[in-house]
Every structure is written in C-alpha cells, then in structure tokens.
Amino acid sequence: MSRVHVGDADSFEDGSRAVVTVNGHEVAVLNYDGEYFAILNRCAHDGGALDEGKVHERLVADVTEPGERDVERFCDDPAVTCPLHGWEYDLETGVHVGDESIRLPTFDVVDDDGELFVVDPTTPES
C-alpha cells in the first residue's frame, strides 16, 4: 500500500485539518483530541467538504419507542458534521449516524518518525 504525505506530526495539533489527494480523491485529515482521522472529503448527500465541518463527540440516545428518546448523552466516538446540510458521519467508520446504509471511506493515518501519512489501501507500494 502506498502512502500520501500529510505533514509534520508536531505541527498537526489538536484541531488541525488538511486535505490530501489519495488515488485521485480528496481526503480530509483531522486531528481531534490528539487522534488522527481521515475520511473522504465529499459528503454523500451533495458533495459538501467535510474538512470544513464541525468535529465533535456524538450525541446518542436510547429509543424507548418510535419517536421517543431517553437518556441523551455524548459518547467518545467522534463525528464530523457536513457544513452544508448537517449530515453527520462517524469518523472511525465513515458511517452516517442516522442511516447505516450510508458510509464514506475512511483511511488509516500513520505517524512515521514524526511525519504523518494517509495509507492508500488500493495502491501497491512503489
């Protein structure tokens, strides 16, 4: 698998964002709370740029019956909200938080001796 350089890990602090091209597709790279995430930078709804979206902990709730929710709380799984119309994606899995049939590709981010790379799983290493 080949890798795409993102930048220096020390300068890619919490809250940092970057966009790299992986196999011809824009990928948003995000540092949230010291963890690195990479997700396709194109919302499945209408192409919104997720690198411009808000990153936050997901709000979850127990559904007691259709239309009724109880015990809303934030969980540790970070999500990104599309800036255009608010679709929200789990940053670990790329799955839309309200519709599991919608999923954006996510990518591994590695820190190699202080340099960050996005791993392209589709391209053999050259």
Ligand code: FES
């Ligand atoms: S383009 Fe992302 S929610 Fe509409």
